[in-house]
Amino acid sequence: MSLARHTWKPPLLALLAVLAGLALSACGRDDPDLTEGKAQFVQKCGSCHTLNRAGTQGTQGPNLDDAFRAALADGIDRDTVQGIVASQIAHPRKNSIMMPGLVEGATADDVAAYVAYASGKPGEDGGALAQAGLAGATSGEQIFTAAGCGGCHSFGPAGTNGNIGPSLDDLAAAAGSTDPEEFVRESVLDPDAQVAEGFNSGVMPSFDGKLDDKQIQALVEYLLQGN
Ligand code: HEC
Ligand code: HEC
Numbered sequence: 001m002s003l004a005r006h007t008w009k010p011p012l013l014a015l016l017a018v019l020a021g022l023a024l025s026a027c028g029r030d031d032p033d034l035t036e037g038k039a040q041f042v043q044k045c046g047s048c049h050t051l052n053r054a055g056t057q058g059t060q061g062p063n064l065d066d067a068f069r070a071a072l073a074d075g076i077d078r079d080t081v082q083g084i085v086a087s088q089i090a091h092p093r094k095n096s097i098m099m100p101g102l103v104e105g106a107t108a109d110d111v112a113a114y115v116a117y118a119s120g121k122p123g124e125d126g127g128a129l130a131q132a133g134l135a136g137a138t139s140g141e142q143i144f145t146a147a148g149c150g151g152c153h154s155f156g157p158a159g160t161n162g163n164i165g166p167s168l169d170d171l172a173a174a175a176g177s178t179d180p181e182e183f184v185r186e187s188v189l190d191p192d193a194q195v196a197e198g199f200n201s202g203v204m205p206s207f208d209g210k211l212d213d214k215q216i217q218a219l220v221e222y223l224l225q226g227n
Contacts, residue, residue, distance in 0.1 A: 035132040036107065037114030038125070039146070042133035044102045045111070047151025047162070053118035053125050055134050056148065057205035060164075061098060069120045082116035134210065140222020143215050147207060157225060165204055166196045172227035180227060184220045 038054055046056030050063040068081050089108050092098040103111050124130065137146040141158065144150065150160025155168040166174070174196065175183035186193050188211070191204035211219065 032106075032110045032113035034110070034114050034117055035128050037110030037112070038118075038129060038132040040103055040107055040111050041114055042146050043148060044151075045115075045148075047148035047164075048098065051115065051118055053121060053123075054114075055210055057210075058148065058151075059203075059205075064115055065120045067119065068116075072120055078116045078119075081119060082112045085115045086112035137215065138218065140218040140220075143211065143219045144222060147211070147219075152204065155223070157222070166199060168223055170227070171223055180224055181220055184223050185216060188216060188219065 041051065042054050042056055045051075045061075046054060046058055048058040048061035050057050050059065050065065052065050068076070068084075072078070072081065086108060088098075089103060089112060090100060092100055101108075118125070125132075134143070134146045137143040144155070144158050149155070149168075150158050150162055152162040152164040153166070153168045154161045154163065171184055172180045178186075183194075187204075189206060189208045191206055192201045195201045207216075
């Protein structure tokens with residue numbers, strides 16, 4: 001008996017269900033992790049983009065609360081926004097200062113899902129999300145990373161090479177006659193009080209009210225290690 005003439009034909013619906021299952025497993029996982037997405041957004045995107053719920057204040061790229069406001073008001077759903085963000089992450093405009101592939105794979109899905117969730121949404125994140133990113137960072141190293149300092153500054157211990165602001169490797173020298181701790185604290189809380197030579201004022205966001213006293217102290221000690 002030839003197989004070709006008696007091939008089993010699955011009912012169409014069952015076949016579709018199998019295909020849908022395959023599609024999901026091919027993507028790795030189906031539910032994006034918003035907590036991970038927020039933490040990654042703060043680290044990798046926040047130095048250029050403002051997003052209120054993430055607590056980021058970058059200004060080199062568009063404000064991501066405003067970016068989708070009109071579209072959302074026009075009835076575009078947040079899944080569509082997620083798709084737009086995902087494609088921007090994968091394929092920024094040629095020659096954009098936004099590098100392609102800052103986050104990849106499931107992490108890129110998580111980031112796109114968080115931006116779509118948070119964009120233009122009033123109020124603050126609750127539950128586990130509230131502790132993701134900057135709010136939950138306790139060590140100096142975590143705070144430096146979560147605040148996106150490395151996107152603008154090179155700093156040896158953190159392995160970052162941002163060049164929008166000065167290198168932070170010799171802050172004792174940068175402080176001059178000011179007490180180094182005082183100098184770093186002021187730089188973080190009121191960046192324009194003294195502007196580093198050769199750099200522009202109005203670029204570094206103030207972290208006043210974004211970091212509590214303990215976090216600022218941990219950050220200051222981390223930055224002055226070895227000084
Ligand atoms: C070095 C700065 C920089 C970083 C880092 C950066 N972006 Fe951008 N982004 C930009 C700029 C500038 C634009 C404006 C369009 C362009 O240049 O392509 C942009 C555009 C966008 C847009 C489109 C907004 C609109 O109005 O259409 C989205 C969404 C976006 N970025 C998300 C992200 C996400 C998510 C990350 C982190 C994975 C990120 N960006 C990291 C600079 C940056
Ligand atoms: C969007 C870019 C940007 C981000 C994000 C940023 N900075 Fe800056 N920072 C700058 C620029 C530009 C300057 C130089 C102008 C000035 O002094 O205000 C600067 C100056 C400084 C200085 C003074 C250095 C000197 O030599 O005078 C310190 C210290 C500093 N930043 C620490 C930090 C820390 C810590 C963070 C994260 C909590 C951070 N910065 C985040 C852009 C940034």
